[in-house]
Amino acid sequence: METLQKPDLFNRLTKEQFNEVVKSGFSKTLPSKSILFQQGDPADTCFLVNSGCLKLAMVNEEGNEVIVRYVDAGELTAAITLIKDRDYPVTAESVGETEVTGWDKQAFMGLMRDFPDIAINILGIVLERLEEVQHRYQELCTEQVERRIARTLLRLMQRGGKKTPEGIEIDIPVTRQNIADYAGTTLFTVSRTLSAWKKRGWVKSRREHITITDPHALVMFTDKG
Amino acid sequence: METLQKPDLFNRLTKEQFNEVVKSGFSKTLPSKSILFQQGDPADTCFLVNSGCLKLAMVNEEGNEVIVRYVDAGELTAAITLIKDRDYPVTAESVGETEVTGWDKQAFMGLMRDFPDIAINILGIVLERLEEVQHRYQELCTEQVERRIARTLLRLMQRGGKKTPEGIEIDIPVTRQNIADYAGTTLFTVSRTLSAWKKRGWVKSRREHITITDPHALVMFTDKG
DNA sequence: CGCTCTATTGATAAACCTCAAATACAGTGG
DNA sequence: CCACTGTATTTGAGGTTTATCAATAGAGCG
Helix, strand or coil: CCCCCCCHHHCCCCHHHHHHHHHHCEEEEECCCCEEECCCCECCEEEEEEECEEEEEEECCCCCEEEEEEEECCCEECHHHHCCCCECCCEEEECCCEEEEEEEHHHHHHHHHHCHHHHHHHHHHHHHHHHHHHHHHHHHHHCCHHHHHHHHHHHHHHHCEEEECCEEEECCCCCHHHHHHHHCCCHHHHHHHHHHHHHCCCEEEECCEEEECCHHHHHHHHHHC | CCCCCCCHHHCCCCHHHHHHHHHHCEEEEECCCCEEECCCCECCEEEEEEECEEEEEEECCCCCEEEEEEEECCCEECHHHHCCCCECCCEEEECCCEEEEEEEHHHHHHHHHHCHHHHHHHHHHHHHHHHHHHHHHHHHHHCCHHHHHHHHHHHHHHHCEEEECCEEEECCCCCHHHHHHHHCCCHHHHHHHHHHHHHCCCEEEECCEEEECCHHHHHHHHHHC
16 A cells, blocks of 8 residues: 555644554455445444445345445545444445555544544534435435436536546446435436436446536536426 | 533533533523524534424425424534534424523534543434434335335334323424425325324324324334335 | 346336315414 | 414325336447
């Protein structure tokens, strides 16, 4: 692992302190599509994504998957570990090859004691995340599918989009099913919707890859249905 | 205001410290159905509910209301205040007469510096809340209305239920519309569903009041559809 | 080339919302 | 006590959205 970018989480630490913090954890490299932790397992480790991307998803009894969010490089996940005796509420799966640093509960609690700013930082991060989920909850309650799909594409785009001559391409492989799991619909509806938007020149797609050719149109669509 | 119960948030403080903390904030009594803070206003104060209950709701551009959660006595809300420069993402309205203690950002940040345990406590609280919203998000994605309505009734019941000879009565006034806003459906569907359940002997209701006469049946229903 | 996984498209059906109309209920002022 | 008013609730009919299912086509890989 080369020298890491210092992520937001540790923004108030010096370079030396940050290196110390990283050393107190352990590093792990995941091949694509491997499980980092599983919903229902006792939560004992939290992770910082160094590179790559994790997909956080919940599965219900019937086996329906719901994508909670994607976790990018520089972001922390499984902060739930810091609460007493909980299970992971979600499953984390690497999207591409992904490198993470992990700390067990003890180690991370120690860090927070040594660097009290970390606790405040995490609080801020978790609060933002809460707000985002609440917002998506509201969208799911009140908006129709196509709008939700549009929002999903825009979110994925903002998360990580590569500029290409054609438009902005979402930089992780996503299937129609993934988008459906994210937007709360079915892969069929997603497919139909994308086909319609392709005709209008808003998007282009190859297998598992989507390029948004007219982001502005999509934004307008989310605003005014 | 009489001597308050010391809420979970401050569980690690001594009685004296707690009194000091309360004194550093300001107290406010809200009549029923009054707005404490409004979605979109700059978030500058966070509140502890001393008695009564707050309804947190978001409204979208079309005016549809979505209930995010109910905040009971002993619970903190608007922790978002602690992040730099945000607006309240929700509106808080008192359900019955409600007493709150408020701290502005400065004051609360000071508290967290003086009593570092508070930051950790809040982190735990926010993490639990995040988990709960994620769970409801998943339910909304994957489950049909009736099941969601059942879950809503059970949540409201657990939140605050009075035992009566008939069963357990939800201790705050809730309209069909409220339940709909909570479960992500319409008041008509809620009404129809409750009528059906009344026939089966699962619930009883008067205007704005619901008694769950057979909680077990409802739980079974949420488990097995 | 054949195998597997993903995507498209159409037909059909179910779930749920929308709207309208009637009824019940609580509070208010005469 | 009663009529009056403004909500809350119930119920029905009808329509829309979206899911379900089935069948087919396309893409990547050994």
